[in-house]
Amino acid sequence: MTILLFLLIPLGIFVVASKAYGGWLARQLGENASAPTPAHQVNDGRDFVPTRPYVLFAHHFSAIAGAGPILGPTMAILYGVGPVWLWVVLGGVFFGAVHDYTALFVSMREGGKSVAQVARKTMGIAGFNLFIFYTIVMLALVTAAFLNATAMSLTSLWPLEKIGVQEGETFLKTMTKDGVVMGKIGGIASMSVIIITLLSPLLGWLYYIRKAPAGLMYALAAVICVGSVVAGIVWPVMLSAQAWMVVVSIYVFIAAGVPVWVILQPRDFINVQILYGGMILMLLSLISVGVQGHSLSMSLFSAESLREGTAKMGMIWPMMFITVACGAISGFHALVSGGTTVKQLATESDARCIGYNAMLMESFLAVCVLLALAIGLSAEDYRSIVWPAAASGVKPNPILGFSLAAGHLFNKGLGIPVALGTVFGILMVEGFVVTTLDAAVRLNRYLFEELWAIALPRTPRLMAHYWFNAGLAVAIMWVLAYTNAFNALWLIFGAANQMLAALALIAVTLWLLARRQKYFFAIVPAVFMIVTTFYALARILLPQYVTQGKTPLAIAAVVLIILSIAVVALVVLRVIRPQPVAAPADGGAGVNLKKGC
Numbered sequence: 001m002t003i004l005l006f007l008l009i010p011l012g013i014f015v016v017a018s019k020a021y022g023g024w025l026a027r028q029l030g031e032n033a034s035a036p037t038p039a040h041q042v043n044d045g046r047d048f049v050p051t052r053p054y055v056l057f058a059h060h061f062s063a064i065a066g067a068g069p070i071l072g073p074t075m076a077i078l079y080g081v082g083p084v085w086l087w088v089v090l091g092g093v094f095f096g097a098v099h100d101y102t103a104l105f106v107s108m109r110e111g112g113k114s115v116a117q118v119a120r121k122t123m124g125i126a127g128f129n130l131f132i133f134y135t136i137v138m139l140a141l142v143t144a145a146f147l148n149a150t151a152m153s154l155t156s157l158w159p160l161e162k163i164g165v166q167e168g169e170t171f172l173k174t175m176t177k178d179g180v181v182m183g184k185i186g187g188i189a190s191m192s193v194i195i196i197t198l199l200s201p202l203l204g205w206l207y208y209i210r211k212a213p214a215g216l217m218y219a220l221a222a223v224i225c226v227g228s229v230v231a232g233i234v235w236p237v238m239l240s241a242q243a244w245m246v247v248v249s250i251y252v253f254i255a256a257g258v259p260v261w262v263i264l265q266p267r268d269f270i271n272v273q274i275l276y277g278g279m280i281l282m283l284l285s286l287i288s289v290g291v292q293g294h295s296l297s298m299s300l301f302s303a304e305s306l307r308e309g310t311a312k313m314g315m316i317w318p319m320m321f322i323t324v325a326c327g328a329i330s331g332f333h334a335l336v337s338g339g340t341t342v343k344q345l346a347t348e349s350d351a352r353c354i355g356y357n358a359m360l361m362e363s364f365l366a367v368c369v370l371l372a373l374a375i376g377l378s379a380e381d382y383r384s385i386v387w388p389a390a391a392s393g394v395k396p397n398p399i400l401g402f403s404l405a406a407g408h409l410f411n412k413g414l415g416i417p418v419a420l421g422t423v424f425g426i427l428m429v430e431g432f433v434v435t436t437l438d439a440a441v442r443l444n445r446y447l448f449e450e451l452w453a454i455a456l457p458r459t460p461r462l463m464a465h466y467w468f469n470a471g472l473a474v475a476i477m478w479v480l481a482y483t484n485a486f487n488a489l490w491l492i493f494g495a496a497n498q499m500l501a502a503l504a505l506i507a508v509t510l511w512l513l514a515r516r517q518k519y520f521f522a523i524v525p526a527v528f529m530i531v532t533t534f535y536a537l538a539r540i541l542l543p544q545y546v547t548q549g550k551t552p553l554a555i556a557a558v559v560l561i562i563l564s565i566a567v568v569a570l571v572v573l574r575v576i577r578p579q580p581v582a583a584p585a586d587g588g589a590g591v592n593l594k595k596g597c
Contacts, residue, residue, distance in 0.1 A: 003290035003371060006081075007283075010089045010367045014360040017093045022356040025098065026349075028518050029105050033349045038112030038342060046259045048112065051344040053353065054214065055207070058272040059265050060341045061358045063439040064100070064333045065275060067149055067399070067429050068326025069366040074373060074386060074398040075490070076323040079309035079316050081374050082300040084324060085367065091328025092363025095525040099501050100333045101355035102508045102522055107338035108351055114446060115338045115504050122510035125454070127570045131503060132451050134563040135335065137556060138496040139444040142332055143252075143473070144480030145489040146433050146440070150248050151241035152486060153399040153430045154193070156186035162381070163407070163418045170419045173236050185403065187236025188423050189430040190244075192228035194237065196270050197251060197434075199224050203266035221270045225277075229427065242482070248434065249478045255438035256445050256470035260340060264442065268435050275365075278428040282368040282406065285413025289375055294412060296374040298382070312387050313491075318536040321529075322494035327366030329529065331500025332440070333359065339443040369402060375412065376405030396486065399429045444473035484553060491544060492553055495536045496560050502529035503564070506571050513575070530568065537561050 042048035051059075076084045103115055110118050116135055120128030160167060160174065160181050167174055172183035203220060206212040239247070255263045299305045306316060313319045326332070337355060345351055373382065385401040388394040406425030410416040448469035452459045462468050480489070505526035512519040537557055545554035 002296065003286060003294065003375065006085060006371060007286050007290065007367065010085075010364060013089060013093065014364055017097070018357050018360055021093065022097070022101065022352055025101060025356070025521065026352050028521070029102065030517070031105070031348050031352060033347055035348050037108060037345045037348060037350075039344050039346060042112065042343075047340075048343045049208075049261060050346045051265070052214075053346065053350050055217075055265065055269060056341065056344050056346075056350065057354050057358060059268040059344070060336065060354050061361060062268040062272040062275060062435045063336045063340065064326070064330065064358060065362050065365060065436075067146060067433045067436065068330060068332075069362050070369050070402050070429050071149065071398050071490070072324040072327055072494070073366050073369045074402045075313075076309075076320050077298060077370060077373050077382075078305065078312055078387060079320050080299050080301050080305035081296060081370055083316060083320060084370055087320065087324055088327045088363050088366045088370070091324075092360060092366075094521075095501075095529070096327075096329035096333070096363060097356045097359040098521055098525060099329055099331075099505055100337055100359040101352060103334035103504050104337035104342055104345075104351045104355035105348075106508050106511050107342040108345055108348065112342050113338065114450065115334045115507055116447065116450060118338070118511060119503075119507040120454075122507055122514065123567070123570045123574055127567065128454065130563050130567050130570070131507070132447055132454075134496075134503065134560065134567070135500060136444060136447050136451070137559060137563075138331065138493075138500050139335065139440055139447070139473070140476045140480060141489065141493040141496050141556065143437055143440045143444070143477035144484065145486065145493040146437050147245055147248060147477055147481040148484070148486045148489055149399060150430065150433045150437065151244040151481075152395075152397055153426055153433065154186045154190045154244050155238070155241050156189075156397065156400045156403070156426060157182035158185055158400060158404065158422070159183075162404070163422065165419060170417075171233050172419050172423075175238075183419065184236045184238055185400070185422055185426055187238045188229065188232035189426045190237035190239070191232035191235055192225075192427055193430060193434060195228035195231055196224060197263070197267060200263050200267040200270060203269065204261045204263065207266065208261045217269070218273070221273045224270055225273050229423070232423075245478060245481055248437065249474050251434075252438045252441045252477075253470050253474045256442040256473065257466050260344070264340070264438060267438070271435050274424075274427055278406070278424060279361075279365055279368060281410055281414070281416075281424070282372055285409045286368065286371050286375070288413035289409070292412075294375055296371075297378050298374040314536075314539055318532040318539070321532050322491070322498050322536045324366070325490075325494035325497045327363055327369075329498065329501045329525065331497045331502070331504055332436075334501065334504035335443045336439060339446055340439060372409045373402065373405045376408035377401065398486075399426060402429060441470060441473045441477065445469040448472055480552065484550065488544070488550060488553060491540050492537075492557055492560075495533050495540060495557075498529050499533040499537075499560065499564050502526045502533065503567055505529070506567070510571065510574055530564070534561070534564065 039048050039050040116132040119131040167181050174181050386398045403422045403425030407418045407422030410421030411418045452463045505522045509519045509522045541557045
């Protein structure tokens, strides 16, 4: 019964919040369903493309979800199930969904401009420069962390004994390492990723050129997903982690430059079927194990869990609030909203049903991940995979930790073999790590283009070209990923990500303040996240980076702190002396709400 309560209570809260709080926010913002969107006003066939809501929701959700709502809770559950559950549920409704929807709405009203460009309007040229530098640094960190995670997942091995099978009794290909027979779990995901990527342009062509119906698109996406897994079982691809970093870097470089309909949208549309399927399987499995009376194998609240979490990560405040970097609130979402998503909105009402609801779905995914871990893995196995002792020489692998938990959950709840369930779990993570990577590199490409246009009176043709800026974003990503371990990158990414969310909410607040509209729903989470993140960065800097000789990350932390202080100072000046801005695009015609999707 405890499992069902922890599952169904947040589900009910999210459904009510979507209708009640989301609708209230729409009225405060002045949503006008008849106002033209940037996708229709520009419609250049490359970045600005009016898109059907179900396709855009799939792109947006897969881009923002990625590995964040899986890896963050997987690492933070060390503090106990209860604290992370509370932060995900309450943060998702009042912090993350507000952040995502308002950032998308303001970007839309400003003609599809990025959050950095909105900051330029509300904070001046100095605010824009600071904001864009901060965002570029943050995106470099997120892409480096996810590139590292990609290499980690695609090379994952796990003893067959731990899965409960012997060699010859499973479809997994095996190898022997240190005398232990290991299953090549990552190799299956590798082949699946390759096939999905190669077939994505076909779906893009069918959708945009041949105008294929929705039913056919869903059916083809499902066939490709299943077929890619079968191919991975038969022909798993195993490369070294370093080789995968190079291969994936080449892929995201190409994906960042070609039109969104060629790779980005169709690949997200295919991958999101895996994530939808995984969420449905987790939901059904959790309901089943709840009815069966299974109990949690990890504590809800306990002094021991808090001590252990504090020893590994630091005090629960602020460290839990930056470790769970996407399940409750994420600054990266503002970049997706104001980068690719805003350029594809067909109507203003789509901003609400995509921006607000996609974040709630991500929070529910994080809830399912928490419960899957607490049921599927013993505390001992969890620690040995996600937080191994330094003396063991084993590298932490939160992706494998979640995947094994999912495999055991599917087995307990639905009778699915552990090996097959584990493969599906790792596919859930891997497919969306890559989709987050290609979206983030594309966003950094946009930011570099904006930076050169402002910083240089006459931008050289080479520096204005999208291939140059895509290559620059990829190069920085690869260097950081190659020279730093995942856990070290995740901490500073989480801190930078949450600070960016606060800065985005500040830009929204100033935009609303200049229009004399209510803004408390944006400024309250902004202040909380600023205080939390400043403290977290200060705690990370000396013990985690300076004393351990991680010079590049220490420099990045110092730069983030300085840029954040400068932005906050500018905001204080603007609040003291607010400046009016132009009327909204609808000319103040009033609210014209349309039922969301």
